[in-house]
Amino acid sequence: MQNEFIFVGILTICAILLPVGGMGMSWMLRPHKPNKLKQTTYECGLETVGETWAQFKVSYYIYALIFVVFDVEAVFLFPWAVAYNKLPLYALAEVLIFVLILLFALVYAWRKGALEWI
Amino acid sequence: MTEQIVFFIFTIMVLGGGLGVVSTKNLYYAALFLSLSFSGMAGYFIMLNAGFLAAVQIIVYVGAIAILILFAIMLSRKVMTTNEPQTNKQNWLALIVTPLLYLTLIFLVVKVNWPVSSAAPALDVLTQMGAQFLGGYLIPFEVMSVLLLVALVGAIILARDVEKGRE
Amino acid sequence: MQNIPLTWWLSVATALFSLGLYGALSRKNAIAILMGLELMLNAVNINLVAFNRYITPQNVTGQVFAVFVIAIAAAEAAVALAIIIAAYRQRGTVNVDDLDSMKF
Amino acid sequence: MEPIITWLANLLANVSWWPWPAPPSAAIIIWVVYGLFIAFGIAPLAMIVLTWLERKIIARIQDRIGPNMAGPFGWLQAVADAIKMLTKEDTTPAGADRIPFNLGPGLIAVSAVLVFAVIPLAPGIIGSDLNIGIFYVVAVGSFGVLGTLMAGWSSNNKYALLGAFRAVAQLVSYEIPMAISLITVAVVAGSMSTLTIIHNQAVANGGWYIVAMPITFLVFFLAGMAETNRSPFDLLEADSEIVAGFHVEYSGMKYAMVMIGEYVHMLALAGLSATIFLGGWRGPFVEQLYNAVPILGGLLGLVYFLAKVLLFIFVMMWFRGTLPRFRIDQLLDFGWKFLTPLSLFNLLTSAFVVKLFQPAGTAGVALPAGPLAGFGGLGLTSALLISNLLVAFIASLAVRSLARRSRGNVLKAVAGVEG
Numbered sequence: 001m002q003n004e005f006i007f008v009g010i011l012t013i014c015a016i017l018l019p020v021g022g023m024g025m026s027w028m029l030r031p032h033k034p035n036k037l038k039q040t041t042y043e044c045g046l047e048t049v050g051e052t053w054a055q056f057k058v059s060y061y062i063y064a065l066i067f068v069v070f071d072v073e074a075v076f077l078f079p080w081a082v083a084y085n086k087l088p089l090y091a092l093a094e095v096l097i098f099v100l101i102l103l104f105a106l107v108y109a110w111r112k113g114a115l116e117w118i
Numbered sequence: 119m120t121e122q123i124v125f126f127i128f129t130i131m132v133l134g135g136g137l138g139v140v141s142t143k144n145l146y147y148a149a150l151f152l153s154l155s156f157s158g159m160a161g162y163f164i165m166l167n168a169g170f171l172a173a174v175q176i177i178v179y180v181g182a183i184a185i186l187i188l189f190a191i192m193l194s195r196k197v198m199t200t201n202e203p204q205t206n207k208q209n210w211l212a213l214i215v216t217p218l219l220y221l222t223l224i225f226l227v228v229k230v231n232w233p234v235s236s237a238a239p240a241l242d243v244l245t246q247m248g249a250q251f252l253g254g255y256l257i258p259f260e261v262m263s264v265l266l267l268v269a270l271v272g273a274i275i276l277a278r279d280v281e282k283g284r285e
Numbered sequence: 286m287q288n289i290p291l292t293w294w295l296s297v298a299t300a301l302f303s304l305g306l307y308g309a310l311s312r313k314n315a316i317a318i319l320m321g322l323e324l325m326l327n328a329v330n331i332n333l334v335a336f337n338r339y340i341t342p343q344n345v346t347g348q349v350f351a352v353f354v355i356a357i358a359a360a361e362a363a364v365a366l367a368i369i370i371a372a373y374r375q376r377g378t379v380n381v382d383d384l385d386s387m388k389f
Numbered sequence: 390m391e392p393i394i395t396w397l398a399n400l401l402a403n404v405s406w407w408p409w410p411a412p413p414s415a416a417i418i419i420w421v422v423y424g425l426f427i428a429f430g431i432a433p434l435a436m437i438v439l440t441w442l443e444r445k446i447i448a449r450i451q452d453r454i455g456p457n458m459a460g461p462f463g464w465l466q467a468v469a470d471a472i473k474m475l476t477k478e479d480t481t482p483a484g485a486d487r488i489p490f491n492l493g494p495g496l497i498a499v500s501a502v503l504v505f506a507v508i509p510l511a512p513g514i515i516g517s518d519l520n521i522g523i524f525y526v527v528a529v530g531s532f533g534v535l536g537t538l539m540a541g542w543s544s545n546n547k548y549a550l551l552g553a554f555r556a557v558a559q560l561v562s563y564e565i566p567m568a569i570s571l572i573t574v575a576v577v578a579g580s581m582s583t584l585t586i587i588h589n590q591a592v593a594n595g596g597w598y599i600v601a602m603p604i605t606f607l608v609f610f611l612a613g614m615a616e617t618n619r620s621p622f623d624l625l626e627a628d629s630e631i632v633a634g635f636h637v638e639y640s641g642m643k644y645a646m647v648m649i650g651e652y653v654h655m656l657a658l659a660g661l662s663a664t665i666f667l668g669g670w671r672g673p674f675v676e677q678l679y680n681a682v683p684i685l686g687g688l689l690g691l692v693y694f695l696a697k698v699l700l701f702i703f704v705m706m707w708f709r710g711t712l713p714r715f716r717i718d719q720l721l722d723f724g725w726k727f728l729t730p731l732s733l734f735n736l737l738t739s740a741f742v743v744k745l746f747q748p749a750g751t752a753g754v755a756l757p758a759g760p761l762a763g764f765g766g767l768g769l770t771s772a773l774l775i776s777n778l779l780v781a782f783i784a785s786l787a788v789r790s791l792a793r794r795s796r797g798n799v800l801k802a803v804a805g806v807e808g
Contacts, residue, residue, distance in 0.1 A: 004169075004517045004518065004519055004520075005164045005169060005517070005519070006416075006417075006420065006517075007420045007423075007424070007506060007516045007517035008164075008503070008506050008516075008517060008519070008525075009124075010417075010420045010421055010424045011424040011427060011428070011502070011503060011505070011506050011516060012499070012503065013424070014421075014424035014425050014427065014428035014429070014502075015424075015427075015428050015498070015499040015502040015503055016495070016499055017428060017429075018428045018429060018432055018498060018499070018502060018649075019494065019495035019498050019499065019646050020495070021429075022475075022642050022645065022646060022649075023491070023495075023642050023643065023646070025475060025642075026474075026475050026476070026477075026479065026641055026642035026645075027479075027642075029475055029476045030475070030476050030477060030478050030479055030641060030642075031478045032478070033478065034480060034481075036483075038480045039480055039481065039482055039483040040482070040483065041482050041483075041484070041545060041546045041638070058193065058277050058278065058370065060189055060192075060193075060554050060557075060558055061186075061189045061190065061193055061277060061366070061367075061370060062273075062274060062277055062278065063558045063561065063562060063721065064182075064185055064186050064189050064557070064558070064561060065186065065270065065273050065274070065277070065363050065367065066270065066725070067182060067561040067562065067564065067565065068178075068182040068183065068186055068359050068362070068363050069266045069267075069269065069270045069359075069360075069363065070565045070729070071177060071178060071181065071182045071359070071561075071564065071565065071568070072178060072182075072262075072266060072355075072356045072359045072360070073263070073266060074177075074527075074565065074568040074569060074572065075174050075177060075178060075352065075355075075356070076251065076259065076262065076263075076352070076356070077569075077572045077736075078170075078244075078521075078524050078572060078575065078581065079170065079244050079245075079247040079248035079251060080248045080251060080252065081248070081572045081573075081575035081576040081581075082244045082245055082248055082575055082579065082580060082581055083244070083245045083246075083247070083248025083249050083251075083252070084248070084576050084579065084740065084743070085579040085743075085747060086245060086249065087248070087249060087252060089744060090252070091252045092740055092741060092744055094252050094256060094259070094260065095252070095737075095740070096737060097260060097263075098259065098260060098263045099263075099733055099736070099737060101260075101263040101264060101266075101267050102263055102266060102267065103730065103733060104267060105266065105267045105270045105271070106725070106729065106730065108267075108270070108271060108274075109270065109274060110725075110726065112274055112278065113278075114274050114278060115721070115722070115725050115726060116718075117717055117718035117721055117722075119288070121288045121289055122288055122289060125289055125293065129297055132297060132301060133297065133300055133301065133304070136300075136301050136304040136305065136324050137304060139304070139308055139317075139320050139321070139324060140304055140305075140307055140308035140311070140312070140321065140324075145314060145316060145317060146486070146489075146542065147489075148317060148320055149320070150489060150539065152320050152323065152324070153535060155301075155324065155327070156327065159327055159330070159331065162294070162297075162331060162334075163334055165289075166294075166334045166335060166337075166338040167338055167342070168334050168337075168338070168348050168351070169519065169520070169521050170348070170521050170524065171330075171334060171348050171351055171352065172528075173521055173524050173525055173527070173528035174352060174355055174528075175330075175355065176528040176529070176531050176532070177527055177528050177531055178355050178356070178358075178359050179323075179327075179355070179358075180531050180532065180535055181528070181530070181531025181532075181534055181535070181561075181564070182359060182531075182561075183323065183358065183359055183362045184535060185534060185535065185538065185557060185561065186362055186363065186366055187316060187319070187320065187362070187366065188538055188542070189366075189554075189557075190316055190366040190369060190370055191316055192542075192550075192554070193370050193373070194316070194369065194370060194373040194379045204312055204313055204314060204317065205311045205312060205313060206311060206312065206313045206381070206382055207382070208310060208311060209311040211310070212306075212307050212310035212311040213307070213311070215306075215310070216303045216304075216306050216307040216310070217303070219303055219306065220299055220300065220303040223299040223302070223303075224296060224299055227292055227295040227296060227299060228292060232291050232292075232339065232340065233340055234291055234339045234340060235339065235340055235341065235342055237342050237343055238342065239338060239342040239343075240342060240343055240344060240345055243345050243348065243520075244520060244521065244581070246344065246345045247345050247348060247349055247352070250345065250346070250349050251349065255349055255353075258353055262353065262356055262357075265356075265357070265360050266356070266360055268360075269360035269361075269363050269364050270363070272364050272367070273363045273364050273366075273367035274367075276364070276367040276368055276370070276371045277367045277370055277371060
């Protein structure tokens with residue numbers, strides 16, 4: 001196991017203890033008096049109409065989609081950035097091609113109107 | 119000893135998450151179980167001297183693919199009901215085939231004498247990886263950007279044109 | 286590290302692969318099938334990285350492959366979900382048993 | 390951490406009264422203490438101090454006094470709020486998915502706290518110097534996105550669900566410019582480790598990165614503000630217009646967890662900006678003093694670091710006090726159509742400049758030196774500054790021409806309606 005990640009594990013446990021401890025303490029201290037009115041959905045006092053699972057438009061999905069593509073691109077660029085100092089000039093040219101192809105993807109999405117919030 | 123305990127914790131996350139994905143009727147829970155499984159796998163990668171890959175796993179799977187799946191579940195939500203069975207007619211066949219496959223593979227895994235090396239793991243994983251992306255694996259690297267471009271174009275056309283057709 | 290033999294990793298990967306295969310074969314919902322596929326790809330990744338660590342620890346080829354697998358999984362998920370959404374909008378269902386005609 | 394670990398190890402070596410068979414190693418003890426300090430010291434303190442500070446600063450900007458009744462300068466107000474949150478009844482809406490509903494806020498808080506593992510507080514005080522440092526920061530941020538979606542989805546409230554989807558659209562949009570500006574930093578520093586980044590910001594190596602890469606800094610900081618849901622990017626919360634976004638159904642301690650997540654995230658962003666762009670604990674006399682008397686040097690470094698962090702916190706609150714809120718379409722446009730291309734171009738030009746100044750190959754790598762390698766760190770800094778300003782100038786030209794075109798379209802449309 002890699003040594004330097006042990007602290008990340010310890011910190012994760014401590015960080016999980018924070019909400020667990022906080023909610024546990026509040027559970028012991030706070031009053032528990034639920035009633036039907038309190039548990040209704042909060043809509044500024046109005047009655048809820050219709051079901052919660054409203055239909056969503058597809059723009060949300062398209063933003064997530066473009067994000068996935070660029071996220072993967074960023075993943076590939078991080079090791080390149082670290083190795084960059086130890087590589088000859090061609091490293092720049094290759095990444096230039098890589099980034100330009102993906103910039104083309106961005107331009108395509110832009111021209112297609114996928115980046116418009118209607 | 120500690121390592122084995124940590125391994126078991128991650129195994130519970132990975133396999134428990136996987137079991138949840140295939141057994142729960144609620145797709146929302148399935149996606150959350152999937153994220154749990156992915157996180158456990160990131161722990162595996164850290165144990166296997168692949169810290170960078172662990173971060174990639176979290177970023178791409180938990181941060182992007184799980185989110186994308188949740189969005190897609192939301193968009194096709196209307197047809198999803200949790201009270202009817204979620205399995206199809208071949209369920210019984212799958213229940214027979216997959217354990218058989220599992221047993222066969224386990225048999226192979228145990229039988230083969232793996233040439234385990236005892237050399238120390240590489241220290242400069244990141245530098246090596248960057249050098250390999252731009253050296254030996256240059257073509258896959260560049261093709262990957264084309265693949266991402268094609269995926270984006272295809273997905274936008276698929277998702278948008280339908281919307282236009284409905285208007 | 287050598288406290289954990291290689292076969293443990295391989296067994297977990299096999300179990301995960303079988304789970305994913307079962308999910309992909311038996312579920313009705315297309316998104317659930319996709320999740321099964323993702324599990325299978327992840328099982329392959331465990332194998333790649335474990336082999337890299339135990340058999341050729343000096344170089345990182347297995348990890349490079351795993352990064353490619355993850356990237357392809359992302360592209361696959363993006364397109365697959367777009368197809369599912371398109372199918373849902375056209376046909377009003379994401380049940381693969383009902384999506385059996387080649388022409389919409 | 391090494392000096393402290395060695396110190397404790399020496400201390401433990403002399404202990405003969407340890408009750409258990411084998412004492413845990415010094416490193417583990419230090420790490421557990423430090424982890425508990427981060428989770429139970431920094432995080433609640435961030436919430437209490439920052440809420441008070443924010444109310445005071447915003448009040449001053451708006452020509453009010455702010456909290457002034459409880460305690461001197463009203464600072465007990467924040468403590469009172471914390472106690473109120475702790476003892477308040479916590480209602481769960483009837484149709485909520487209970488488990489994810491409770492997990493969501495926890496996940497948000499955990500993801501914010503985890504960032505502190507790689508932020509060095511002072512020379513010698515860092516949780517763990519990961520070689521993937523700034524990449525790790527991007528990774529743990531992903532859990533926050535998932536937590537947001539879980540919180541909104543499980544509430545069984547359509548406004549919470551809508552808010553969660555908007556929030557996630559915003560968070561993922563700004564993750565890209567943030568990641569790309571971090572890549573730019575990694576190219577210039579040649580490493581992702583936060584300690585190496587601080588080391589490379591010594592005056593001899595070219596000085597603070599904010600001087601060398603102002604555009605990268607701006608992109609990072611703005612994207613980070615959007616990631617923390619701070620005004621002017623806080624439209625998913627927008628407490629003066631809508632009640633709240635994804636966390637509308639939360640009350641009591643779970644609401645406090647969402648808030649802790651927000652404020653700790655804000656502190657982490659300020660700490661990261663200070664580490665990456667302002668040299669972290671770097672300042673006059675720190676290193677000399679650290680080499681002579683480690684404790685004093687460490688304290689001085691901590692003071693410098695806190696001063697830089699407070700500066701960034703103040704800037705964030707200043708933004709909130711002065712700037713109006715974005716609309717969602719403007720927000721996404723700003724992320725995708727401006728920050729993302731800008732950061733990509735900036736990455737490419739910075740990489741080119743770095744290549745020009747690259748020193749000859751070290752340790753086994755045969756590489757010719759860049760043509761301008763003789764100028765050293767300061768030369769690199771000034772060249773990067775010039776290239777950054779050039780990119781900014783070109784970007785402003787592009788924005789101007791695009792804005793003119795869209796204004797022309799609007800004018801044409803108006804003329805068409807009138808004619």
